[in-house]
Amino acid sequence: MSTGVLEDARRERWREKCGPGISMRKELAEAMETRPQEGRKGPPPRDVPPVVGLLLSMALMNALLYLCLDRLFISPRRSTEDPTRCPHGHFRMGPMSNCSPWLSCEQLRTEVRQMKRVGEGAVKRVFLSEWKERKVALSRLTRLEVRDDFLHGLRMLKSLQSEHVVTLLGYCEDDNSILTEYHPLGSLSSLEATLNLSKYRSTNTWQHRLQLALGYVAIIDFLHRSPLGTLVMCDSSDLPKTLSQYLLTANFSIVLNDLDALPLVNRSTGALVKCGHRELRGDFVAPEQLWPYGEDVPFHDDLMPAYDEKIDIWKIPDVSSFLLGHVEGSDMVRFHLFDIHKACKSQTPAERPTAQDVLDTYQKVLNLLRDTATSQTREML
Ligand SMILES: Nc1ncnc2c1ncn2[C@@H]1O[C@H](COP(=O)(O)OP(=O)(O)O)[C@@H](O)[C@H]1O
Ligand SMILES: [Mg+2]
Incomplete structure (x- = not known):
């Protein structure tokens, strides 16, 4: 844990200094540009020879670059981006060798054959369908009142295509339909079955x-450090609902499927988020998502304080515990994850670890337990 805390402090330092990786250069440039203005507000500047000034700025630039590059290199996600992925606006699935452009309205209408309904939520009705003899999933808007959520989900789906998100095959805004890769094992809700x-x-x-x-x-x-900024997984007010947003792939990995409620936290402008406009209850949601003024004051959305992505961290232990289930060894894993899960459940959001910290700890525990299991097997032989 102590190295985790150190890493955390280090990360916080460069997060403050660098901001999101993609805006690193801009923020560095801004940092350099704002210095003369800051000087104007303070006491009158002393005359500094231009050469000394130049050397000082170069030293500062180097220090900032060092901190920011450090961040870029320890981030595993950035260094493992899959070069075999299709360019934006294209997809490849299953045995397809080439990338195809996303299907158009015309193609969706004529080439896709809708078959049976396989799922439904508040926004989409999902049908197992067929395209060129391949199974695909066709999502249709359930009612016009939630069209904004549907279109937000589509925008996110287009922007966040990656190994973590279901593959988009095409869409038609005029018909309110989205075509994605079909995952026969369905959502995480049916994992146990x-x-x-x-x-x-x-x-x-x-x-x-x-x-x-x-x-x-x-x-x-991935959502918290997405190319669009820090996104919060809002469609997760209880465990069954949370599980229904993720699909289990045939090779036993998880992809995010429902991106209809991913608001953006913007630290630099202080913009926080609220998940919906209704009162949330229960202990699955983070404490800061609950009405803070007691039973005597009726809930009013305008009075409800906003919050940040740390609500997702609060929920990790519950989702993980479901995923770990009750098989031989699950409790041993739970024991090793006890400290990090305790930190996730800190009442104060800022004291919770980042998703990256949790991920690092999970990876260490997996490595440790795998090594232990391997050496035990060797001893038995
Ligand atoms: N690509 C898919 N493959 C298999 N099942 C899917 C797929 N997409 C959705 N489903 C099923 O449909 C359900 C509802 O989908 P979802 O996108 O969460 O709709 P909503 O936005 O209305 O909540 C999912 O929980 C899952 O069971
Ligand atoms: Mg859903």
Whole structure:
């Protein structure tokens, strides 16, 4: 834990100094530009020879660059971006060797055959469908009142295509339809039922289940450091609802499927978020999401304080605990995750770890337990 705390402090330092990685140069440039103005507000500047000034700015620039590059290099997500992914606006799925452009309205209308309904939520009705003899998922808007959420989800789906998000195959705003890759194992809600099928029983081990928890936290980390900024997974007011937003892929990884409620936290402008306009209850949601003024004051959305992405961190232990389930070894994994999960449940949001910290700890625990299991097997032989 102590190295985690050190890493945390280091990360906070460069987060303050660098901001999100993609705006690093801009912020550095701004930092350099604002110095003369700051000088104007303070006492009259002393005359500094131009050469000394230049050397000082170069030293400052180097120090900032050092801190920021440090950040870029320890971030595993940035260094492992998949070069085999298709360019924006294209997709590849299953055995396809080439990337295809997203299907148009015309193609969706003529080439996709809708079959049976496989799921439904508040915003979308999802149908198993067929395109060029391949199974695909066609999502249709359920009612016009939630069209804004549907379109927000589509925008996010287009912008966040990656290993962590379901593959977009096409869309048609005029028809309120979205075509995505079909995942026959369905959402995480049916994980237990799936793992109980004789076909998958050999996969029902603590190793695979911890790997799933790692995948889940990797998605939260991806959202919190996304190319669009810090996004909060709002569509998660209870455990079953949270689980229904993620799909289990055939090779037992997790992808985010429902991106309809991903508001943006903007630290520099102080813009925080609220998940919906209704009162939330229960202990699955973070304490700062609950009405703070007691039973005597009726809930009023305007009075409800906003919050940040740390609400997602609060929920990690509950989701992970579900993913770990109750198989041989799950409790041993829970024991090793006890400290980090306790930190996730800090009442004060700022004291909770970042998703990246949680991910690092999960990875260390997985490595440690795998090594232990391997050496135990060797000893037995
Ligand atoms: N690509 C897919 N493959 C398989 N099942 C899916 C797929 N997309 C959605 N589903 C099923 O449909 C359900 C509802 O989808 P979701 O996008 O969460 O709708 P809503 O936005 O209305 O909540 C999911 O929980 C899942 O069971
Ligand atoms: Mg949903």
